[in-house]
Amino acid sequence: xxxxxxxxxxxxxxxxxxxxxxxxxxxxxxxxxxxxxxxxxxxxxxxxxxxxxxxxxxxxxxxxxxxxxxxxxxxxxxxxxxxxxxxxxxxxxxxxxxxxxxxxxxxxxxxxxxxxxxxxxxxxxxxxxxxxxxxxxxxxxxxxxxxxxxxxxxxxxxxxxxxxxxxxxxxxxxxxxxxxxxxxxxxxxxxxxxxxxxxxxxxxxxxxxxxxxxxxxxxxxxxxxxxxxxxxxxxxxxxxxxxxxxxxxxxxxxxxxxxxxxxxxxxxxxxxxxxxxxxxxxxxxxxxxxxxx
Amino acid sequence: xxxxxxxxxxxxxxxxxxxxxxxxxxxxxxxxxxxxxxxxxxxxxxxxxxxxxxxxxxxxxxxxxxxxxxxxxxxxxxxxxxxxxxxxxxxxxxxxxxxxxxxxxxxxxxxxxxxxxxxxxxxxxxxxxxxxxxxxxxxxxxxxxxxxxxxxxxxxxxxxxxxxxxxxxxxxxxxxxxxxxxxxxxxxxxxxxxxxxxxxxxxxxxxxxxxxxxxxxxxxxxxxxxxxxxxxxxxxxxxxxxxxxxxxxxxxxxxxxxxxxxxxxxxxxxxxxxxxxxxxxxxxxxxxxxxxx
Numbered sequence: 133x134x135x136x137x138x139x140x141x142x143x144x145x146x147x148x149x150x151x152x153x154x155x156x157x158x159x160x161x162x163x164x165x166x167x168x169x170x171x172x173x174x175x176x177x178x179x180x181x182x183x184x185x186x187x188x189x190x191x192x193x194x195x196x197x198x199x200x201x202x203x204x205x206x207x208x209x210x211x212x213x214x215x216x217x218x219x220x221x222x223x224x225x226x227x228x229x230x231x232x233x234x235x236x237x238x239x240x241x242x243x244x245x246x247x248x249x250x251x252x253x254x255x256x257x258x259x260x261x262x263x264x265x266x267x268x269x270x271x272x273x274x275x276x277x278x279x280x281x282x283x284x285x286x287x288x289x290x291x292x293x294x295x296x297x298x299x300x301x302x303x304x305x306x307x308x309x310x311x312x313x314x315x316x317x318x319x320x321x322x323x324x325x326x327x328x329x330x331x332x333x334x335x336x337x338x339x340x341x342x343x344x345x346x347x348x349x350x351x352x353x354x355x356x357x358x359x360x361x362x363x364x365x366x367x368x369x370x371x372x373x374x375x376x377x378x379x380x381x382x383x384x385x386x387x388x389x390x391x392x393x394x395x396x397x398x399x400x401x402x403x404x405x406x407x408x409x410x411x412x413x414x415x416x417x418x419x420x421x422x423x424x425x
Numbered sequence: 426x427x428x429x430x431x432x433x434x435x436x437x438x439x440x441x442x443x444x445x446x447x448x449x450x451x452x453x454x455x456x457x458x459x460x461x462x463x464x465x466x467x468x469x470x471x472x473x474x475x476x477x478x479x480x481x482x483x484x485x486x487x488x489x490x491x492x493x494x495x496x497x498x499x500x501x502x503x504x505x506x507x508x509x510x511x512x513x514x515x516x517x518x519x520x521x522x523x524x525x526x527x528x529x530x531x532x533x534x535x536x537x538x539x540x541x542x543x544x545x546x547x548x549x550x551x552x553x554x555x556x557x558x559x560x561x562x563x564x565x566x567x568x569x570x571x572x573x574x575x576x577x578x579x580x581x582x583x584x585x586x587x588x589x590x591x592x593x594x595x596x597x598x599x600x601x602x603x604x605x606x607x608x609x610x611x612x613x614x615x616x617x618x619x620x621x622x623x624x625x626x627x628x629x630x631x632x633x634x635x636x637x638x639x640x641x642x643x644x645x646x647x648x649x650x651x652x653x654x655x656x657x658x659x660x661x662x663x664x665x666x667x668x669x670x671x672x673x674x675x676x677x678x679x680x681x682x683x684x685x686x687x688x689x690x691x692x693x694x695x696x697x698x699x700x701x702x703x704x705x706x707x708x709x710x711x712x713x714x715x716x717x718x
Contacts, residue, residue, distance in 0.1 A: 238556075238558060254552070255548070255549050255552030255553045255556060255558065256548050256549055256552055257552065258551075258552035258555050258556055259547070259548030259549055259550065259551035259552030259553070259555070260548045260552070262551050262552070262555055262592070262596055262597075262600075263531075263548060263551060263592050264592070265531060265548070288619055289619045289620065289621050291621075291622075297603050297604075297605075299555070299556050299557070303555055303600065303603075304555075306599075306615075307555070307596065307600075310590050310596075310615050310617070311590075312590075317617075317619040318619075319614065319615065319616050319617070319619070319620040319621070319626065320614065320615050321612065321613065321614040321615075322599075322603050322612065322613050322614075323612050324603070324612070326581055326582045326610040326611075326612070327582070327612040328582050328584075328612070329584075333612065
């Protein structure tokens, strides 16, 4: 069993990005600039946005954090999106989800100029990804593909089972894994809450991408010998052993599953760090106008 | 075994659309107007476009056919798209694919205003479909779902195997079949040319959507008893028994597969007629500005 060290890969890629930013700056080019919009004070969102801003600084980007209280109106938020769309210095920006219930996430996501949508959530980027066209790839699925690539894990002709059909992981991951080329060319099965024989299907998988958000869902008896398991779950489970009072728990019962795997990602330190790296890469591409002129 | 009569369902839906068009006209509303752009003289394309124009007339739409010779430049074609985008009387239009090799289908498809993209090929419509948002659904997958619905075929919790990963059938059909709700909520497996154990996977399927474009690919020993088989294949195979010199052949070896099925679509007369109906429905929605204001 080989542990996929997402943290180490992320560190390496951040270094590669930092080197490219240095070259761009040295050549007199524009420093990539990411803005993040954070609404309210959700603990998870605070942490994610803080990590994104810190990562921007690490690689030499400019970053801007815009905060709103949870009672901001949709109108005010859309006005902010509009300003960011028009701000020529901002190459890409994200509005951290989830948003308070009185604001439509769809409206906000659609209002973002797709050429600055470095989260890859806008319908144009989702559609172009599905069609195999250049686009800003959704961060988590892109991070998963990058891990498979860096570890030279064969995907062509393999059966990849995706657990979960969310818009930000399950669906785009399934689309990417079935695309022509590498990483891709998988036979792909998508399972979800309505799937009846999930154990039987998982046992056929060469690669499992677990993104249900159900802690320790995937047990040892659901995985065949030699499988590759990518754990996307990051549920905060209460814990009296940590200072924060919770611990991040994956969708995979690691102790049972790991011994059977050829490769497996841990939680934390697997897919998580790669998500931020995908965002940095999209921002770099946005700054260089490589996807959209 | 019950035959799914796509022709009869299509006739019924066309009648429903015709009645609605009559109501709209009686109420002084605008007559829906579809334009079709045809480049060159490919036999298949000629037939498809002629059928679309005829179907428009049958339901009371206005239709416009615009023809170009095969040597039209991409620039000229894009200028035509631009005119149609701006023409307030045209509610929706299609550019019949395939296009000659010197013209980029991606450029042309992306140039179409997504609010008039009644083929559902524009990235915005593909993306919105994937995200479960209102959109112009791609015609063939929408036709398949309509057939399942009209025949009250249960899909929830069923295992749907999609053969083929094309942008116009395989990928969108897989997305729609996994969406929450009915028809949908399927466990979905997508197989393609790189799939190794396609027979084994097909034998697990409750529903098979065959869209490989390989005549008579799906044999009797690949289908379990009681399966629902939807045949999207329409390959023109040379034949000395028809006046045209070819016959339309599906992806399913019908004689072997049909006896095992609960439901099956024939070729021709199954999915084919539904594709045009989906186009008519999208045009009606476009005329009523129901998807995009």
